[in-house]
Amino acid sequence: MRVAVVGTGVIGASWTTLFLLHGHEVVAADPAPGAEERLRAAVAADQRRLSFTSDLAEAVANADFVQENGPERADLKDELFTVLDAAAPPGTILASSSSGLPPSRIQRACTAHPERVLVGHPFNPPHLIPLVEVVPGERTDEAVVEEAMRFYRSLGRRPIRLRQELPGHVANRLQAALWREAYSLVERGAASVADIDAAIAHGPGLRWALLGPFLNQHLSGGPGGIAHVLEHLGPPMEEWWADLGTPRLTPDLTRAIAEGVNDELAGAAEADLVAERDALLSLLLDAKNRTDHL
Template sequence: MKVAVVGAGVIGASWTTLFLTHGHEVVATDPAPGAERRLRAAVTADQGRLSFTPDLAEAVADAGFVQENGPERPELKDEVFAVLDAAAPAGTVLASSSSGLLPSRIQQACAAHPERVLVGHPFNPPHLVPLVEVVPGARTSEAAVERAVDFYRGLGRRPIRLRRELPGHVANRLQAALWREAYSLVEQGAASVADIDTAIAHGPGLRWALLGPFLNQHLSGGPGGIAHVLEHLGPPMEEWWADLGAPRLTPELARAIADGVRDELAGTAEADLVAERDALLTLLLDAKNRTEHL
């Protein structure tokens, strides 16, 4: 299949790597000067089936699937999707990688075929992290949702379908809940940035990489499972909820967080950190793929 990648930045390059790895032909487009050079430098797959054009309409004219990755600016999305709607074949799904915009808002720019517009939100980097959130809008057809889910599954991804539109979808909202309390703990002076990172990376984050919050709770309940956990730990958990912080991201707090990250890195090259992260992600995903249930 020919897949059009609209927007060739970090996310677009990662999608391109994934599509090429799974045998698809990719045509990428991005109006930014030097976009093709940067894309080809970032893509780690065989580029024999990769082409590039700065012409948006040309890029999607015969695409079987479109993955859009432009900036999170509604007015720019309107311009892009108006062209996509007019130029892409009528049966081609138009999926946006948007992490926050609602698909019903994006559909407003599509006068011809709003029914094939949806959000296909990946987690960075998409060529490694399997999650894709498929979010239909008010006018998205069931057929388009099914085509998108099947397409992402064919790429070895783990798509989930949202049953209602929400700002930030599901996974970002869950992350935001954790970040909110992490920022609050820094604001209160309860723990350092480095210690909070350690608490997650060497504690619950290890289990979260294997199972989600509900199954982790269930397994911690012994023979009684999650029902036992909720019966015995539910009341104190409600007390913790009531005590959680509600920080505002003031300049002072933002500076404290940035300073804390700088101190935590302590001279570590970020490129080395990214390389180690991606290598461990690959090992973890390989190990999970060899299990029956994870």
């Protein structure tokens, strides 16, 4: 299969790695100076099936699937998808990695075949994290959604289909809810940045890496399951909701968070942390793949 990767920054390079690891031919496109050199330095896979061009139309002219990873700006998406829609074969799916723009907005630039446009939003880095959020727009054909889901599954991904177009889709909204309260706790002076990170990384985050919020609640409810949890813990949880903060990212709060992160790092090299994180992610995913239900 010939896959075009449009935009070769961090996300595009990771998608390229994933496509190559699964045996696909990849043509990557990015007009930025030095983009090919940066891409080839970042791709952790055999590059014999990787070609590069700065011409977007050339990249997608013979593509079977297009994964777009341009900047998160509506005007730039319009420019990109005007070219992609005109140049790609009519049956080629145009998937955007957009983390927040609704696909119906992206489809406006596609006058030829808007029905083959959708969002295929990964989680960084896509070659490691299995989640892909598949979001159809108002004019997306159902067969296109099903084909995109099949393609992402063939890459070992775990695609989920969204039934509504929402700013930030689903996973980023869930993250934003957690960040909102984490920032509020810093603003209140209730806990340090390091302690908030520790509370998640050494507490519920360990279970969240295995099961989602509903199943974790269900398993904590014993024989009564989630119904028992909601009956007994629902009222106090509603009280907690009422007390959650509504912080604003003021200069003071932004500075406090940045200083807290620097204190937490305590001179540790970020590259080492990234390497350890990715190595542990690989071990965790391998272990999950050896289970029957996770």
